[in-house]
Amino acid sequence: MPGRWYATPRSGAQRIWAESRMAGNGGWQCPDLAMAGGPEEVRVAPARLAHMWNYFREPTPAPAPRRLAQVRLGEPADAGLRNAIMGVAAATVRGLERPGLVGRLAGFIDHAVAHGLLGGEGDLDTFIGRHNLQKHAYIAQELGIRIGYEFEFLKNGAYSPAMAVDTYKRDRAPRYAEALDPDPGATRTLVRIARGRGTEWLQVATFAVRDRAVSGALERFLADRHRHMRYDRRLVREVFAEVGSCMGAGGGGAR
Amino acid sequence: MSRAPRDAPMRQGAAANMAAALGATLAMAFAAHLLVGATALDIVIAAPPFAFVVYVSLAQMDAQGAKKAEDRKEIETLGGVLGQCERALALLAKAAGAAPASPQARAGMGHLAGTIRLLATRYGRYIENNGVWAALEAESLVMTAEILGRDVGDRVGPLRDYVGVVGENVLDEDDPRLAAVRLEP
Numbered sequence: 001m002p003g004r005w006y007a008t009p010r011s012g013a014q015r016i017w018a019e020s021r022m023a024g025n026g027g028w029q030c031p032d033l034a035m036a037g038g039p040e041e042v043r044v045a046p047a048r049l050a051h052m053w054n055y056f057r058e059p060t061p062a063p064a065p066r067r068l069a070q071v072r073l074g075e076p077a078d079a080g081l082r083n084a085i086m087g088v089a090a091a092t093v094r095g096l097e098r099p100g101l102v103g104r105l106a107g108f109i110d111h112a113v114a115h116g117l118l119g120g121e122g123d124l125d126t127f128i129g130r131h132n133l134q135k136h137a138y139i140a141q142e143l144g145i146r147i148g149y150e151f152e153f154l155k156n157g158a159y160s161p162a163m164a165v166d167t168y169k170r171d172r173a174p175r176y177a178e179a180l181d182p183d184p185g186a187t188r189t190l191v192r193i194a195r196g197r198g199t200e201w202l203q204v205a206t207f208a209v210r211d212r213a214v215s216g217a218l219e220r221f222l223a224d225r226h227r228h229m230r231y232d233r234r235l236v237r238e239v240f241a242e243v244g245s246c247m248g249a250g251g252g253g254a255r
Numbered sequence: 256m257s258r259a260p261r262d263a264p265m266r267q268g269a270a271a272n273m274a275a276a277l278g279a280t281l282a283m284a285f286a287a288h289l290l291v292g293a294t295a296l297d298i299v300i301a302a303p304p305f306a307f308v309v310y311v312s313l314a315q316m317d318a319q320g321a322k323k324a325e326d327r328k329e330i331e332t333l334g335g336v337l338g339q340c341e342r343a344l345a346l347l348a349k350a351a352g353a354a355p356a357s358p359q360a361r362a363g364m365g366h367l368a369g370t371i372r373l374l375a376t377r378y379g380r381y382i383e384n385n386g387v388w389a390a391l392e393a394e395s396l397v398m399t400a401e402i403l404g405r406d407v408g409d410r411v412g413p414l415r416d417y418v419g420v421v422g423e424n425v426l427d428e429d430d431p432r433l434a435a436v437r438l439e440p
Binding site: 127128131152154155156159161162164165167168 | 385387388389391392395396399400405409410412413416417420
């Protein structure tokens, strides 16, 4: 029936599957044949799956043929479908990956409490406790205790958004202290650098640890007034000297 | 109908200060004459510098008062911005619950990021260090969720905490640290 395809609203998934056939065949123009099977169908299946994956992964759909009526009919349903599928996919990925990471974080927290870096888990109920933990974790990672987070540098030192989120989930995570497996030498250095230190000390220490292999890092840090907060110059000198003596100015350190 | 010039209150304040300085000088002259027997020559010599010092002190007190009133107003506005953050967070939680990657959730994050940035930059001087650090971290948390497409639902709880920490660390207008800043030239 001529024009039937344009007049019949299809569900989002049906339309995308039909379009994916066109993508797999390199420009097929008749989506009504999408239901046909055969060896050709098998050959283009991977390309069709890739097309579908890209469709759901990207915020904007793959370029569609110029069928305005169809696009108008399909769009709202597609957005809902895409969001639903991405939500399920994200939850699945979280379910698979996050517990291990959160578990290692929980293990690190136990480790930090055992070595006196934190007064107890109760410290983490306060903002400053969680803030200090971020700095401890960054220094620990740089010393080779692999927890698994990526850090960025704010004006007040190292910070990991993912770790900040996971800190709230630690109660629900299983303990993987054995998976953390910290090297005793690294732990000793971490304790020497971080135990009993104030928040600003730890903030500066993350900068010092990051720049330990850079020559003239201290002078540059003191001269730079925009990329970090204003710290007491004496404190900065003290922190850089301590970190340098613990980890080695050449960048070798305890690693 | 003629409109009063914009600096009218300032002129009125200056005139009042001058009148007060003159009054204080006359009182000082009278007291000096009675108590220590100051002569007319003594009073003529001592009165102008005395009047000047009194006038400058009064003007300084006025300026401090004006700065304090401005700080009070800014702190009130800061409270409004914090309220806006809380409202945005509530809407964001709703939008993220419906669909984590929806345009509404993204728009909410964009709005929240802008509002938090405003807290850290414009109102940073009215917030204690802890609050400023919390604002920086909140901004980073929203920005990464926005740019890297992370799940918003997970971040609403921590963000609410951060905004709470900022709110707890807002300085009072009478705080000595703010007063010290006001005294700076």
